[in-house]
Amino acid sequence: MPQVALTVNGKKVTVDVEGRTLLVELLREKLGLTGTHVGCDTSQCGACVVHLDGTSVKSCTMLALQAAGRSVITIEGLAKPDGTLHPMQEMFREHHALQCGFCTPGMVMSAIDLVQSHPEGLSEQQIRHGLEGNLCRCTGYHNIVKAIAAAWPLMHGKAMPAAAE
């Protein structure tokens, strides 16, 4: 069986995988990181989103072997070692942006990438557009959109500029 070496949440790991093993299967089944979820089999729900070298990817859509030598951050790796939550996690809690919690890990990972990649600011429409790849059946998205807008200033350390519509 081939082996893959990668960094997950800052720790180096080497794991035996089949060629067809998906990254999400490696995380959930080999490493016990069950915070990353599987909500579909057609790459459409975003429950499985993790960061690969800082960018969000659907971990059900890539092979574990493709992550060789790269750095993966999952929802378990977001909080500081002392347990302090990432501002995005905090704002999700503050604005009641989760109900059943199943879409939440993927939603939070996508949201962080969205905010990081828009230093110029984000309008409500841009946030809604940016979340297109993540399904939530519980919240109607209203509070998720609010939480992301509230996390922007915390992550960028300044007030959000009025974004271009």
Added chain:
Amino acid sequence: MAFEGIGASVRRTEDQRFLSGRGNYTDDINRHGQLYAIIRRSDRPHARIVSIDTKAAAEMPGVVAVYTGTDLQADSVGGLPCGWLIKNKDGTPMAEPPHPVLAVGKVRHVGDPVAVVIAETRQQAKDAAEKLAIEWQDLPSISSTQDAIAPGAALVHDDVAGNVCYDWHLGDKEAVDAAFAKAARVVRLDLTNSRLIPNAMEPRAAIGDFDRATGEHTLFTTSQNPHVIRLLMGAFVLHIPESRLRVVAPDVGGGFGSKIYHYAEEAIVTWAAGKLARPVKWTAERTESFISDAHGRDHVTTAEMALDKDGNYLALRVQTLANMGAYLSTFATSIPTYLYATLLAGVYKTPAIYAEVKAVFTNTVPVDAYRGAGRPEAAYLLERLTDVIAHDTGLDRVALRRQNLIPANAFPYQTPVALQYDSGNYQATLEAALTAADWNGFPARRTAAAAKGKLRGIGISTYIEACGIAPSAVAGALGARAGLYEAANIRVHPTGSVSVFTGSHSHGQGHETTFAQLVADQLGIPFNQVEIVHGDTEKIPFGMGTYGSRSLAVGGSAMVKAMDKIIAKGKRIAAHLMEASVADIEFKNGSFSVAGTDKSKSFGEIALTAYVPHNYPIDELEPGLEENAFYDPKNFTFPAGCMVAEVEIDRDTGVPSVVSFVAVDDVGRLINPMIVEGQVHGGVAQGIGQALLESAAYDVSGQIVTGSFMDYTMPRSDDLPSFKTGNEVTLCTHNPLGVKGCGELGTIGSPPAIVNAVIDALSEYDVRHIDMPLSPQKIWSIIAAGPKRRAAE
């Protein structure tokens, strides 16, 4: 510390684990030595199973067992039971054909489970399942509701004549006929209520485990009601006594009704784990969810309203054909009857109503409750019909509603369809919604939209729902095969912290927060000293679970009853300690005091005394402080409200977008307004989904054509607006909290508001009705046909 009792928007306790990836959903659980099950399902809508050759599959690497329906039958495994018996008009019982766990002889829908392959790994089981050689003989199939009753239609079940499960009615036919005979005008509307797929984001999963040492079976499952599953599966399917069967529903990723029912896979893994003496895990892939989770709605209806010359409603006549799918799911039969026809008064004072409901079998996935269950179908019918009446008569749609509403001073109000509404103020929610939506300012917004080349429309709906089905005796008389109470156990620990064991189940509703607020408030203790335990039959008292927006109204009331017992016992202990009479002890803000004195004992001191009974009335009182209560409600609760939607349609593409949405609801007393608002948002999003996007479709050959997220349009963030919500409060008069429930109202009130808005936007095309979903294609063809379409017809 901030106020954390009743009425505070306390941030949720459960969020910490969900946000840090430490939720514990069924598929996150792995048992030592676990095997994996893959279900081979029918890819045909209706076929005879000529033979199944399991040999090649069984010889594949890693395969431990292959079972078919015959193996289960040989082991006396029973069929999946239906929980509600409906009687026909003539008093005879409904047709109740067998629902085998794995198909025997015949398959009846795409997705019908045929065999299970169990192997060391999921991939091995998958590979082996493909090696099963099944010889089929295809049979003619029925894929649409109307086709089921066509003359000469193929039979889904050989011994169910005409595919009719039941032919049922409710109401006073003579009174309705008489009212129609003298009506100034009759308005008729034919409509369908589209078939939906619930699609909770967590796919169903189940793990069976068997302990050889104790003989105990354990099932971990994605369920909204673990005790109901234990009862149904233990008693009817696997014949395991309750004392040997534990059902655990851990964190569950959304249910919306679809996780109420007892499903075949739960029985398969529990049974197979017993046979193999190893844990067996099954997790649905989304494609399987589409063809095995119970679907919702699917009604074909004709409704007629008799009116006097001023537009007063005189009588309503309704005929509905309801699709049950291929088999009866657990509560399927009760939805188009007691949760639909009984709601046909809505918020209106229509004096006479008669409804006939025929339920039919088709070669489709079983249909059961989906968020709202019956009540959205009733509200949609009434609110579309009201707009069509306005269209046909020229009366104003808001005025028509105002004049027909049940007056605020008419409560308790007996409807002509069995229910008695205890409280409400429909005028208040209507007027508040109109104000919040700036109804009167709409013409200016329409003009502004027209200048941008958009068609803008506004729509209104009023609704009522009935939550917390009850009382048990009445439901039983109507055919329910279960009780409808809820149970609570309150365990006060020696130092005054409290564990609450509830029969309700949380799969997104935030019970760990709301219930803790309730208990902290009533016992006067800090919120963080209250723990809520649910979802494990080994821990909680026998409870009925969560559906029909019942958890707070029924489950919360059970907690209040148990707390009353705790307080009563605490008073006796306090009276002893302070040498006072029990009648003089008052309990307030967490302390027991002697009236008119400054003597008092804290809740913690009383708890400690109960467990360390040195100075204690031991002759008259047992030590300890723990109480159980079962609460059987006296009536349903009746949340109601009004929603107003505005849409804009792009003339060139026919794409509608919801530009504003207002919901003003009366859910009784609010315990956690933030959570209530979240429930409204989520329900409204699903309702907008039904109105504009979602629909489960079968082709004429019986294949499902919306079998994945690529074909079934789920609402995404950019399909929806932000919502404006508000509350008006009238208290429920018959439960101790005055609460009514809020879980389903969004899916009930929103579809007609949206459809009414789209039809209003198309007013220059004189559209009377369009069936959901209002796809761009349907809208575009109306626009393309041009104005004055009706005149030209």
